[in-house]
Amino acid sequence: MKHEIPVIVMEPVKGGTLANLRSDVGDILHEANPGTSFASWAIRYSASLDGIITVLSGMSDTDQLDDNVSYMERFQPLDSGERTVIEKAVEALKSVELIGCTACKYCVNDCPQNIGIPSIFELVNEFRVYRDLAYAKRRYGNTMKESGKASDCIACGSCESHCPQKLEIIRLLNEAALQLE
Numbered sequence: 592m593k594h595e596i597p598v599i600v601m602e603p604v605k606g607g608t609l610a611n612l613r614s615d616v617g618d619i620l621h622e623a624n625p626g627t628s629f630a631s632w633a634i635r636y637s638a639s640l641d642g643i644i645t646v647l648s649g650m651s652d653t654d655q656l657d658d659n660v661s662y663m664e665r666f667q668p669l670d671s672g673e674r675t676v677i678e679k680a681v682e683a684l685k686s687v688e689l690i691g692c693t694a695c696k697y698c699v700n701d702c703p704q705n706i707g708i709p710s711i712f713e714l715v716n717e718f719r720v721y722r723d724l725a726y727a728k729r730r731y732g733n734t735m736k737e738s739g740k741a742s743d744c745i746a747c748g749s750c751e752s753h754c755p756q757k758l759e760i761i762r763l764l765n766e767a768a769l770q771l772e
């Protein structure tokens with residue numbers, strides 16, 4: 592640890608998304624240790640890092656509390672085999688094709704519908720990785736309070752002419768509306 596500063600980790604399960612993994616990713620963890628929850632991998636990973644003094648995991652029911660206590664009461668850091676399992680799971684997560692939006696926002700200013708294009712693409716990407724539809728819809732609903740939503744697009748094409756990544760924004764917004772609204 593370079594600066595010898597103690598670290599407190601928040602959101603080790605990434606708002607719950609790492610507790611509900613896509614089946615191809617979840618199978619990697621399940622095969623390695625069928626008796627443990629997905630959340631336990633995320634929390635133990637955080638707690639195993641150098642300099643961590645606390646891992647703050649939000650819990651919404653007593654089952655989650657019991658699960659957390661079951662492996663944190665007598666905490667064991669991840670061993671090398673478990674680290675390899677996590678690396679495989681991470682590779683599987685990264686293999687998903689994502690929308691190549693860089694959030695430059697060049698598309699946003701001239702949109703007559705004030706659509707939050709980069710925010711929508713960020714949420715679509717998150718959904719592609721974690722496949723947690725309820726979570727994605729909730730986040731989408733909250734994010735869209737400040738801007739137009741994907742289905743508000745009138746296909747004027749202004750955004751596409753500004754996008755340095757040459758993204759098919761209209762088509763992608765259409766997909767986002769079908770998935771998340």
Ligand code: SF4
Binds near residue numbers: 701704
């Ligand atoms: S095509 Fe849709 S998202 Fe793009 S600028 Fe026009 S209304 Fe906005």
Ligand code: SF4
Binds near residue numbers: 692696698753754755
């Ligand atoms: S211009 Fe293209 S890359 Fe930039 S924020 Fe808009 S969609 Fe994303």
